[in-house]
Amino acid sequence: MSRFVEIRRDLHQIPELGFEEVKTQQYLLNYLRTLPQDRMEMKIWRTGIIVKISGIKPSKTIGWRTDIDGLPIIEKTGLPFSSTHEGRMHACGHDVHMSIALGVVTHFTSNPINDDLVFIFQPAEEGPGGAEPMMASEELREWMPDEIYALHIAPEHPAGTIATKPGLLFANTSELFIDFKGKGGHAAYPHETKDMVVAASYFVTQLQSIVSRNVDPLDSAVVTIGKMTAGAVQNVIADHARLEGTIRTLSPEAMDKAKSRVQALLEGIESSFECESEIDCGSGYYQVYNDPEVTGRFIQFAKEKKDIQFVLSREAMTGEDFGFMLKEIPGMMFWLGVGSDYGLHHAMLNPDESAIDKAISFITRYFTKLGHV
Known part of the structure; x- marks a missing residue:
């Protein structure tokens, strides 16, 4: 087992939101401090880390970003290195992302290229979003x-x-939280209430x-309500729904x-059901x-490497706050x-x-070519 697989297993046990x-x-800082420090500098930003490896004769700076947070999911893999944080899991692979990033950092601390390298260990990708404020940081x-x-x-x-x-790889995304406020009452007297379950x-x-009916059919959109809560008991009409x-x-x-x-439809519901609503995107x-x-x-x-299988992918409706970085910096x-039987955000991923190790090898070779060694 390589040390970066071991690192992945260590990180898998301590997922945090x-x-x-x-x-x-x-953990990341402890490992990074074991590496040669002569060309490496580090900065802390909130719970994230920025690492710079100075090049031999830099003409540009090449960046690599990895996310570091987990998800509020109860792990069900049964692995011997399962999460030790109850109700938390690296169910989106950020433990894998981090171990790969550390592998690439390790390589270039001992094998510098001409150009500077910056590695961004970014918090809060799963929420509330770390990329946008990190991009605005002085660090x-x-x-x-x-x-x-x-x-x-x-x-x-x-x-x-x-x-x-x-071009486009991941979608634009927005969360949606809506509260309806009406008037509760006894189930036997609905005419005296404003029922928010119905609204x-x-x-x-x-x-x-x-x-x-509102989105161009040649474009694509998804609007999904994943959670609905209302009421407290079967014979009381709810005055609130979320x-x-x-x-x-x-x-x-x-x-x-x-x-x-969405806003227009809410205004119609308010008028029809004589209620109030609040929306938070x-x-x-x-x-x-x-x-x-x-x-x-x-x-x-990638196509030139015989040890790499390359696939031309399609765009996906998944969201990623790396988009905020690509909005300002050319990249990809x-x-x-x-190869998992279970998908992203699944308790058995x-x-x-x-x-x-395949990814570490590929990325180090690519960056070496980019860095004009």
């Missing part, structure tokens, strides 16, 4: 990359597969018209349209748009196959760990 990654940050602004890269594990592809595409139910039904969901689109324009239609993520030139160069390199993201 966004901006709570205290143990994770300390990162001082070491801002000229181009930037990242990966995300893909359970559906065999271990070590590289998959990506130029919320009508609203959920009307939401379905947004995609079918909906929680998500909006995902393949263009910023479709996102704006979807949000405006929470944190939204900007689309992951791979720079065509940067991605074309990357794809060509790719999928890394990890179990990535094939052989992908870790």
Whole structure:
């Protein structure tokens, strides 16, 4: 077992939610401090870390971003290195992401290239979103990359597969939290109440018209309500209902349209059911748009490697706050196959760990080429 697989297993046991990654940050720092320090500098940003490796004769700065947080999921893998944090799990592969990043850092501390390298260990990708505020931080602004890269594990592809595409890769996303406030009362006297179970139910039904009748059919959008809560007992009419969901689109324009239609539908519900509503779109993520030139160069390199299986992927409705970095810096993201029977955010996700060393080897070779050694 390689040391980076061991690191992945260590990190898998201590998943933490966004901006709570205290143990994770300390683990990463402890490892980074064991590496040669002559060319390496580090900065702390909240629960994240920024690492710079100075090049021999730098003409640009190449960036790599990895996310470090976990999810509020109860792990069910039964693995001997399962999460020790109850109700928390690395169910999106960020433990794999971190171990790969540490492997690449390790290589270049002893094998510097001409150009500078900056490694961003970013907190809170799963929420509330760490990329956007990190981009605005003084710490990162001082070491801002000229181009930037990242990966995300893909359970559906065999271990070590590289998959990506130029242009749009991940969708625009927005959370959706809606509260309906009416008047409760006894179930036998509905005429004296304003029933928020009925109001919320009508609203959920009307939401379905947004995609079918308000979004360009040549574009794509998804509006999903994943959670609905209302009432406390069977014979009392609820004075409050809450909906929680998500909006995902393949263009910023479709996102704006979807949000405006949600607001319009809410105004109609307020009038029809004589109630009040409050909406919070929470944190939204900007689309992951791979720079065509940067991605074309990357794809060509991957296709030339006989030990790499490259797949031209399609865009996906998944969201990733790496999009905020790509909005300002030319770069790209790719999928890394990890061959799991269970998908992302599943309590039984179990990535094939052989992908870790394959990814480290591929990335170090690519960065070496980029760095003009």
